[in-house]
Amino acid sequence: MRIALPAVLLTALLVFPGVLPNTPGHLGSLVETALPWFGLGIPLLLAAAAVRRSLKGLAFALVPTVAWAALFGPGLVPFPQPSPGRTDFQVLTLNVGGDRTAPRDVARDILAADADVVALEKVPNDAMKTYEQELHASYPHRATGDTLGLWSRYPLHGVEKLDLGGAWPHAVRAVARTPVGDTAVYAVRLPSVRVTVREGFAVRRRDASAARLAERVARDPARRVVVLGDLNGSLRDRGLAPLTHGLRPAGGGSGHGPGFTWPAAFPVVRLDHVLLRGLTPTGTTVLPDLGSDHRPVLTGLRSVR
Known part of the structure; x- marks a missing residue:
């Protein structure tokens, strides 16, 4: 019982995190964000079974092990993958x-990644001109708004700064004339989240902005849509469900790790995402630390026929 009950509870948490209430303190969102790390309880259960020399305890401990492996293992094991086919263009x-x-160093590394459309978020005001100068030769088309910017090899039109309810525009939208046709591209940085004594997991502003962005994307007339940026949350977090309801996550490549992007020196969660409509990913890679506190995400795309 000392092993069985914790094993059953851990398995239920891994498989059904949505049953946790989000009050108090947005506990459900916090657990969903940190869900892969609850696997650290598995070695403790296995160790307890070994110490007790209990085969029944070992059997119970293997249940959450299998659940964790099914949920998160594919991102760690380099299983052979089918060929994704052609890539029409890449986004970063x-x-x-x-x-x-x-x-200047970051711009050089961005150029080396060879993406066709680049979204940069949280660009310091005194650095925006530097990025514009360094990237202009390869990306002659750009759309910027406060701390956000889109750089493109393809012409951009229909540029908008989007008010998502924050103190500044949290998104910039533009239509890129990509090889597969006009594609609406959003550069996004949703409001930051914090863990505080008063509010717990303080995601209220982020959730509200995510809902407003989801409404705007749902109304977007473009057949092809790409949302790029720092969503300040894991896509397992129920607060981002309005976005993932109508958009497909590009995800991470199998065998390349869990795809965490923050903090860059030792990532423990993925905050930076590529969400799609009318396009399919041909591969997603989290690039090495470039000196920011986030890691970049590079994704190949092709049109859905």
């Missing part, structure tokens, strides 16, 4: 904030 997203960021 990076939050370039952080004390270690050197704009």
